[in-house]
Amino acid sequence: MYRGRYVVGVLISLVQITVLYYIWRAIMSGGQRHAGYDWPQMQTYLLLSFLLTLVLSFGTEERVSASIRDGSVSLELLKPVHYMTLRVTELIAALFVELLSVGLCLALFVSTVLPAVPPETGSRFLLVLSFLLAVALKATIAITTGVLCFWTTNVLGLIACRQALALMLSGAMFPLQMLPDWLHTVAYALPFQSFFNTPTMIYFGRVGTADAAGLVALQGAWLIALAGMTALLLNRGFRRLDSYGG
Amino acid sequence: MRTIEVRGLRKEYRIPEKEPGLAGTVKHFIRPRYRAKPALAGIDLDIEPGESVGYLGSNGAGKSTTIKILTGLLSPTDGYVRVNGFDPHRERKRHVREIGAVFGHRTGLWWDLPVIDSFKTLSSMYRIPDATYRANLKLFTELLELEEFLSVPVRQLSLGQRMRADLAAALLHDPKLIFLDEPTGGLDVNSKVAVRQFIRHLNQQQGTTIFLTSHDMADIEGMCNRLIILDRGSAVLDEDIDKAKHRLAADRRLVVTVSDTEDVAEVARTVHNASGLTCTMLDRQRLSCEFGRTEATAAHLVGVIMRAHEIVDFELREPTLEQMVRRLFQQPPPSPPPAEVRSR
Numbered sequence: 357m358y359r360g361r362y363v364v365g366v367l368i369s370l371v372q373i374t375v376l377y378y379i380w381r382a383i384m385s386g387g388q389r390h391a392g393y394d395w396p397q398m399q400t401y402l403l404l405s406f407l408l409t410l411v412l413s414f415g416t417e418e419r420v421s422a423s424i425r426d427g428s429v430s431l432e433l434l435k436p437v438h439y440m441t442l443r444v445t446e447l448i449a450a451l452f453v454e455l456l457s458v459g460l461c462l463a464l465f466v467s468t469v470l471p472a473v474p475p476e477t478g479s480r481f482l483l484v485l486s487f488l489l490a491v492a493l494k495a496t497i498a499i500t501t502g503v504l505c506f507w508t509t510n511v512l513g514l515i516a517c518r519q520a521l522a523l524m525l526s527g528a529m530f531p532l533q534m535l536p537d538w539l540h541t542v543a544y545a546l547p548f549q550s551f552f553n554t555p556t557m558i559y560f561g562r563v564g565t566a567d568a569a570g571l572v573a574l575q576g577a578w579l580i581a582l583a584g585m586t587a588l589l590l591n592r593g594f595r596r597l598d599s600y601g602g
Numbered sequence: 603m604r605t606i607e608v609r610g611l612r613k614e615y616r617i618p619e620k621e622p623g624l625a626g627t628v629k630h631f632i633r634p635r636y637r638a639k640p641a642l643a644g645i646d647l648d649i650e651p652g653e654s655v656g657y658l659g660s661n662g663a664g665k666s667t668t669i670k671i672l673t674g675l676l677s678p679t680d681g682y683v684r685v686n687g688f689d690p691h692r693e694r695k696r697h698v699r700e701i702g703a704v705f706g707h708r709t710g711l712w713w714d715l716p717v718i719d720s721f722k723t724l725s726s727m728y729r730i731p732d733a734t735y736r737a738n739l740k741l742f743t744e745l746l747e748l749e750e751f752l753s754v755p756v757r758q759l760s761l762g763q764r765m766r767a768d769l770a771a772a773l774l775h776d777p778k779l780i781f782l783d784e785p786t787g788g789l790d791v792n793s794k795v796a797v798r799q800f801i802r803h804l805n806q807q808q809g810t811t812i813f814l815t816s817h818d819m820a821d822i823e824g825m826c827n828r829l830i831i832l833d834r835g836s837a838v839l840d841e842d843i844d845k846a847k848h849r850l851a852a853d854r855r856l857v858v859t860v861s862d863t864e865d866v867a868e869v870a871r872t873v874h875n876a877s878g879l880t881c882t883m884l885d886r887q888r889l890s891c892e893f894g895r896t897e898a899t900a901a902h903l904v905g906v907i908m909r910a911h912e913i914v915d916f917e918l919r920e921p922t923l924e925q926m927v928r929r930l931f932q933q934p935p936p937s938p939p940p941a942e943v944r945s946r
Contacts, residue, residue, distance in 0.1 A: 430675045431708050435727055436699045598677050599616045 420502030506593030611681035643835035656822030659832035762793035
């Protein structure tokens with residue numbers, strides 16, 4: 357049952373990336389550049405998108421929210437650890453399993469269809485940091501979504517909403533430069549671009565080291581803000597639980 | 603230091619107040635109204651190290667609320683609570699390190715992990731020394747017969763197996779105090795006996811303090827030395843279990859069926875003359891005599907009747923816990939009372 361679910365999860369991601377790949381191949385068949393990317397770069401862009409979309413994607417929110425929805429969250433308080441620590445540890449464990457499968461897909465892709473362009477960045481350190489922060493942000497927002505289940509049981513709705521926003525405004529589907537100016541501004545004001553746009557911009561050397569450092573700092577700021585908000589929500593959630601009787 | 607010290611513990615819940623029907627639902631959606639429902643109305647508890655306390659009460663009496671407050675899961679609305687010297691809710695993380703807790707209807711294990719993996723996770727969570735972990739694992743595996751399902755994921759265990767695994771999990775870190783909320787609920791007779799023996803063993807061999815709730819009087823008789831009965835948020839009884847049984851179970855009932863050649867009224871007179879007891883006639887052949895433990899023995903009564911009359915059958919009915927509790931609350935018993943001990 358679990359094996360099946362996992363395999364289906366990987367397959368769906370593969371279908372998504374394949375569809376995206378052919379759409380972009382059609383768009384770029386004329387040979388012109390889009391948002392400054394040529395075809396080999398765009399292929400690598402899609403690969404990165406695939407990678408970051410897949411990480412922490414297998415029912416992470418469902419898993420995080422499960423204990424809140426079924427009420428066993430109060431029992432988790434019997435363990436001598438903080439709720440967030442418990443969740444983060446679980447996510448890290450899941451990450452290991454996922455990296456295995458993602459790594460496998462990646463190797464398969466790079467060796468067959470997609471010749472990846474090596475990073476053209478000034479700072480390897482910022483690049484790695486921005487990827488790590490992107491993953492940390494994704495984990496945090498998954499926990500935030502899960503914690504919202506103290507107030508609503510509609511976790512699927514919350515996930516769909518989060519996914520739609522992330523898909524359009526993170527740059528995972530197309531580079532943010534292709535958005536109209538006003539939407540571009542909106543995207544940069546929201547946390548989603550920190551999930552994907554920042555690491556890819558640095559990867560392709562689209563920003564100077566100073567700007568890159570600024571974007572990474574922004575990622576860090578979002579991480580702190582979201583984690584703080586989640587901690588606050590969690591606190592309120594537990595107080596609510598307390599007054600309703602667990 | 604007392605293991606548990608509670609003064610004037612109160613807990614109120616907020617419950618939504620909804621008017622019936624669609625209109626009520628809409629109204630509640632737009633402007634929800636709540637009222638405070640008292641769950642605990644001022645509880646005092648003093649529990650010494652090594653005691654074994656049975657906490658008894660009907661559904662909604664406040665048993666689970668008490669146990670959740672003592673384990674730090676819920677905060678008290680009012681009152682003073684100290685467990686092992688900790689304020690359970692405020693000092694939750696340090697407090698839960700010192701206790702073990704099992705909630706019968708929920709599992710503290712990881713659903714998808716094999717039992718042994720859950721144990722290992724707990725071992726690092728509680729920072730259990732390696733030697734302690736191995737010694738306890740060995741002991742519990744033996745006492746609770748865990749061997750056959752240590753490598754099975756928790757979701758595939760039977761209820762009895764899961765309960766045994768949960769018990770072991772709650773005790774790996776050597777807590778000196780354990781809370782058990784309905785530990786035998788839904789278990790079959792064999793599993794119940796295994797659980798009881800295990801708890802008894804902990805209490806007597808290792809001096810572990812036990813605080814348990816149950817509906818099952820046999821549970822409490824089998825595991826506890828002290829009985830606390832809770833009703834509508836207040837403790838209505840708190841004493842040594844043998845004394846409580848003696849006092850509450852004062853009235854037993856002997857139901858005698860005589861042969862059809864006998865006159866029941868005559869039999870009743872015989873009993874009255876011999877022991878001063880007044881018996882009630884149930885029908886033409888049966889009569890029922892209630893007597894306290896101090897007034898007579900069943901053997902004596904049966905002897906008295908048999909010497910003068912021909913008996914076809916007799917039953918001795920011990921009052922059930924339910925009857926005892928009802929007696930305590932001075933409510934009339936329903937008829938007919940269920941028999942617990944039956945002898946022919």
